[in-house]
Amino acid sequence: MLEVKDVVKRFGGLVALNKVSLSVKERELLGLIGPNGSGKTTLFNVITGYYKPEEGKVYYRGDDITGLRPHLIVKKGIARTFQIPKPFGRLTVLENVMSAAMYGRKAASRSEAREIAMDWLEYVRLKDKADVEAKALNIVERKLMELARALSTGPDLLLLDELVAGLNPSEMMEVVKLVRKLVDERGLTIIMVEHVMKAVMSISDRVFVLHRGAKLAEGSPQEVSRDPKVIEAYLGEPIQV
Amino acid sequence: MGLELKFTRKLIPAAILLVIGAVFPLFADEFLVSILMQAYLWAFLAMSWDVIGGYGGQFSLGHAAFLALGAYTSTILLQSYNISPWVGMWAAGVVAGAAGALVGIASLRLKGPFFALGTIAFAELVKLLLLYFKGITGGPLGILITKSGPENMLFETQTPYYYLMFVLMLAGILFLKWFESSRFGIGLVAVREDEEAAEGVGINVYRAKVIGAAISAFLTGIGGTIYAQWIHFIRPDILVKLEYSTQIAAIDVVGGAGSPYGGLIGALILVPLSLYLNALFGGMIAGLSLILYGVVLLIVVVMIPGGIYGLLRRRLGRKFSDKRRG
DSSP: OEEEEEEEEEETTEEEEEEEEEEEOTTOEEEEEOSTTSSHHHHHHHHTTSSOOSEEEEEETTEEOTTOOHHHHHHHTEEEOOSSOOOOTTSBHHHHHHHHHHHSSSOOOHHHHHHHHHHHHHHTTOGGGTTSBGGGOOHHHHHHHHHHHHHHTOOSEEEEESSSTTOOHHHHHHHHHHHHHHHHTTOOEEEEEOSOHHHHHHHOSEEEEEETTEEEEEEOHHHHHHOHHHHHHHHOSOOOO | OHHHHHIIIIIHHHHHHHHHHHHHHHHSOHHHHHHHHHHHHHHHHHHHHHIIIIISOOOOSOHHHHHHHHHHHHHHHHHHHOOOHHHHHHHHHHHHHHHHHHHHHHHTTOOTHHHHHHHHHHHHHHHHHHHHOHHHHOGGGOEEOOOOSGGGTOOSSHHHHHHHHHHHHHHHHHHHHHHHTSHHHHHHHHHHHOHHHHHHTTOOHHHHHHHHHHHHHHHHHHHHHHHHHHHOEEOHHHHSOHHHHHHHHHHHHHHOTTSTTHHHHHHHHHHHHHHHHHHHHTTTSTTHHHHHHHHHHHHHHHHOTTHHHHHHHHHHHHHHHHHHHO
């Protein structure tokens, strides 16, 4: 469904992504992990059009979408959330989510958008906050609103950037279950960047490990968590006695 | 209860104000009518500014240019081609709107204070062009409106102008009320709040800004026509003034930017105040009203963000919710 080929992204002398290739199949939940600064968010920004890669290509359903502007990528059916939530502060929660339905893939009318938005707000259990200004939300609610907003654009592929970071363990497991249900029940394809290992490992079909802008490992959660290279990247080199 | 409460809280005060506004000229003298009328006109201009300045978050200090472009377009059509301003005002809107789109394109590159500076420069440019093309604009001498009759939007007394501007102001409020919950309005506010996130939900940020500026300038241009019809005489240096651009922005910010009522509230306070101060000191201290706007603007921006309307809404909102809690 999504095919990232040999993508290189540099910031001045720093190589943030060094020939990264990654592919995702329809209805798959791919966990994207890696230490801080390994290029996870940069990769998201390349896929969703916020950054133009210096080299390499991004294909979505066979179309070359490399460097397409972000709003056009949304119309292709790819949506994302941001690591630090970006609410439209002075719009209500409902308007935030409605904007996505009106401008997203389907370009819904106002009344349709309202329905779509309410459905997703119910899904993330934020319906009772619909008429609150978004800036009044707490961090957990902001994250859930971002999820509802991304979903309202009507995506087939959803990119979640540290959705559960900052949540307490019980909230985290709730949200993680919601994400898994999106794949199992709604047929979405998801790539999730996550720092919380327990969250990624418990729900991902496959895990992709980035380290210093390059692929370090790829495989099932079990394989990856046993991989010595991965353990080394996270914990440092084993101590030689 | 909800609907009933809405009725008593919103519709009845609105109806009372509407009736007061409508019968005001029957009881007040021509001087007061003239002041209130000017307040309505400036309220409409401030509401026009609000589209890009308030909802769009692009602080323009060049709106006097759109006012002038509108005034010149309809006046030239009237004086040279005998086209009534009732028709010409739409052409005025289109010409000003096109100029607004250009300013919108500039806003893609110029952010914040640099955009404001850019719009000041743009207004100066418009003034120079109006002076330069003497053949069409009359250059520094301007154009005097010599026609007459209601069919040409020209009246003998102030009262018809009062109603004209009263209707204009009401139309402005209704437009903004519709606009702020429209698809485009929500999109434009989203762009103001966070450009990256706006792109992330599928909004074409460039397009939103350019169209927003064009709509704002279109409305200001129509206001320009009405203004010209009222003063009967236009000249580059009396229309394209930084003072006017500042006044438009200041009224809206003081009243409450990004709301349908901000323009009216601001105009009802600042227009009489500046007319009074100018009558008092005008001859002695040049540019006094400019200083006034600067000071008031500064106070409001620092002390009451959201303007007077925002303040009222917060205060009243709290009072009502307290009451409900008992």
